Amino acid sequence: MFRYFYKMNIPLAERIRPHTLEGFIGQGHIVGKKGTLTSHIKKGIIPSLILWGPPGTGKTTLAHIIAHESKRPFYALSAINSGVKDIRAIIDKAKQDTGLFTTKNPILFIDEIHRFSKSQQDSLLGAVEKGWVTLIGATTENPSFEVIPALLSRCQVYVLNSFSQNDLELLLQRALTDDSLIASKDVDLQESEALLHLSGGDARKLLNIFELVVNSEKEPIKITNELVLKNAQSNLARYDKTGEQHYDIISAFIKSIRGSDPNASVYWLARMIVGGEDVKFIARRMLILASEDIGNANPTALVMANNTFQAVSSIGYPEARIILSQCAIYLANSPKSNSSYTAIDDAISLVKKTGDLPVPLHLRNAPTKLMKELDYGKNYQYAHSFKNNFINQEFLPEDILYTKFYKPGANKREEDFRAFLKKRWKELYGY
Numbered sequence: 001m002f003r004y005f006y007k008m009n010i011p012l013a014e015r016i017r018p019h020t021l022e023g024f025i026g027q028g029h030i031v032g033k034k035g036t037l038t039s040h041i042k043k044g045i046i047p048s049l050i051l052w053g054p055p056g057t058g059k060t061t062l063a064h065i066i067a068h069e070s071k072r073p074f075y076a077l078s079a080i081n082s083g084v085k086d087i088r089a090i091i092d093k094a095k096q097d098t099g100l101f102t103t104k105n106p107i108l109f110i111d112e113i114h115r116f117s118k119s120q121q122d123s124l125l126g127a128v129e130k131g132w133v134t135l136i137g138a139t140t141e142n143p144s145f146e147v148i149p150a151l152l153s154r155c156q157v158y159v160l161n162s163f164s165q166n167d168l169e170l171l172l173q174r175a176l177t178d179d180s181l182i183a184s185k186d187v188d189l190q191e192s193e194a195l196l197h198l199s200g201g202d203a204r205k206l207l208n209i210f211e212l213v214v215n216s217e218k219e220p221i222k223i224t225n226e227l228v229l230k231n232a233q234s235n236l237a238r239y240d241k242t243g244e245q246h247y248d249i250i251s252a253f254i255k256s257i258r259g260s261d262p263n264a265s266v267y268w269l270a271r272m273i274v275g276g277e278d279v280k281f282i283a284r285r286m287l288i289l290a291s292e293d294i295g296n297a298n299p300t301a302l303v304m305a306n307n308t309f310q311a312v313s314s315i316g317y318p319e320a321r322i323i324l325s326q327c328a329i330y331l332a333n334s335p336k337s338n339s340s341y342t343a344i345d346d347a348i349s350l351v352k353k354t355g356d357l358p359v360p361l362h363l364r365n366a367p368t369k370l371m372k373e374l375d376y377g378k379n380y381q382y383a384h385s386f387k388n389n390f391i392n393q394e395f396l397p398e399d400i401l402y403t404k405f406y407k408p409g410a411n412k413r414e415e416d417f418r419a420f421l422k423k424r425w426k427e428l429y430g431y
Contacts, residue, residue: 062160209232258289
């Protein structure tokens with residue numbers, strides 16, 4: 001009985017995970033009969049490699065199969081919650097396993113390796129180079145951009161594709177017949193289109209939704225598209241980094257900071273961190289917000305956000321969560337202004353309406369004699385030659401003279417800007 005309830009707590013995708021190449025569905029170009037990786041696995045000659053593909057395409061499963069079929073010790077880390085200390089501890093253990101009486105070095109599997117910072121990836125180089133471990137990294141991002149060149153050059157890259165409809169249908173049939181918990185129930189799979197559509201080619205998502213529907217209904221269970229959609233829409237809580245949830249949560253995060261609520265900001269930040277969101281994506285959005293929603297009300301916000309982006313790009317998870325939190329709280333507590341944002345958008349809008357208006361002659365560059373003869377640069381007044389480094393002259397094209405794009409926001413710093421502009425441009429721009 002205990003074993004039954006224990007098994008119930010293991011997700012379906014884990015319960016039917018294959019342990020041999022024969023049981024692996026899909027990715028025939030890599031692990032089919034003529035797959036590029038098949039012969040390596042059969043011979044037990046495994047190079048360090050990177051498995052690159054969308055979520056739920058079998059990267060973790062394939063790493064386990066490689067270790068099982070090559071009879072090697074297997075160590076696993078997740079880049080989301082592991083640091084250099086964890087890497088070194090496993091490498092030290094792997095070095096002990098690679099002794100005089102074995103020719104097979106252990107496999108070190110790192111899930112979401114693209115989330116490791118440069119220093120974390122650097123810490124792997126020696127172990128890979130000296131053969132203490134065979135590295136298998138899994139990533140959903142292009143390794144050319146997310147894996148450091150020194151490590152990438154030591155690895156073979158294999159690209160995994162989203163599962164085909166036929167592959168997903170086979171997975172559903174396997175769940176119905178091979179999983180004892182599902183097989184023990186009266187389940188009739190009448191329609192599968194909704195399951196396939198919601199999965200998006202992600203096998204793990206497909207099985208999660210299927211199990212959710214089965215566990216939500218009383219027997220006998222007739223699975224139809226309508227039933228799947230009803231259950232998925234009401235119960236399926238997930239953080240999909242490429243789907244609607246991804247955009248909804250980052251939207252809530254940005255709007256919370258814009259609304260000066262540090263508590264909500266940290267909550268939505270936590271949702272993204274727990275969901276495994278890319279630290280650079282979060283930091284990049286805060287960098288944009290620092291200019292768009294705070295701007296000159298607190299120019300230091302942009303400096304803070306830029307430093308945050310640089311820091312988390314170098315450090316990665318898990319420590320990056322602290323830096324992201326500090327920045328989010330600082331931005332939420334900063335005075336707000338979108339005057340820079342509206343100024344450039346208004347200017348761009350006018351440029352599109354008025355086209356390429358000629359630059360006034362006195363503002364043109366005059367590097368040649370002919371240009372000078374054509375009055376290029378004539379009557380331009382050099383501001384530093386006048387009191388307070390200012391002289392009242394016109395800088396816009398004649399057709400749009402006196403057009404005001406920048407309107408200072410209602411905050412202390414921009415009120416100072418407004419007073420400064422009134423002294424110089426009150427007559428021309430009406431500040």
